[in-house]
Amino acid sequence: MEAQMIDLARAAGTAVVTLMATDAWERTRDGVVALWRRASPSRADGVEEELEAARDDLLAARESGDDLTERELREAWTGRVRRLLRERPEVASELRQILAELDPELQDGAPRTVQMRAEASGSARVYQAGRDQHINER
Template sequence: MDAQLIELARAAGASVVTLMATDAWERTRDGIVSLWQRASPARAEGVQGELEASRDDLLAARESGDDLTEQELRAAWAGRVRRLLSERPDVAADLRRVLAELDPEAGQSSPGVQMRAEASGSGRVYQAGRDQHIHER
């Protein structure tokens, strides 16, 4: 599978899960379900149910401070989208359009750049996508 399609699936999974907890939820659900209706009509109803269940899981996880569930949901939706794109690579343009309508900033990040950091105790993490100036006293 093309690396660009894999990255698109990853970005779509992240965007869909992020948007589940926003005012754009209904538009997100409708956009993703309509994509599946065009690409794989027999599975569209199941996808709608999975979106609803994922949203419930996400909201409960956020309420309890469970970050791991959100990461798992992002990976699960990236996997679903990747499998759809694997079966039907021709829907990639439709997916990009849906994502651009739902989250205009989603496509503006630099491809291939990922930053991840963890700090514990009194550790500090400084990350920047560009210039960063730190003045400590």
């Protein structure tokens, strides 16, 4: 059961941070804050402020090409969700439902697996992505 909670927390942390930079941001924020209001009401306002600050950080990081900040934000939100699930395991099904509504790519709270294969020869280049891809060639 613990491994499932960790996987769910990882999927949620990744989805929340990924959706911060999309048109689904407001629904994402509202869904996460509503979950915290039900599970831990005293911390919900703080979570909303932290989400907004994290989104500002993410947008600035993407603007400057800082991939490390995005990874750190994913890890931070994964940790927050994991701690919430540890304290209130009964909210796991609600979290899965929120994730499914926000990101149809998630099934049962876990991202789908994407397998890709490519071959290049000579001076050819191959670019593959399971989702968004940004290429900055110089």
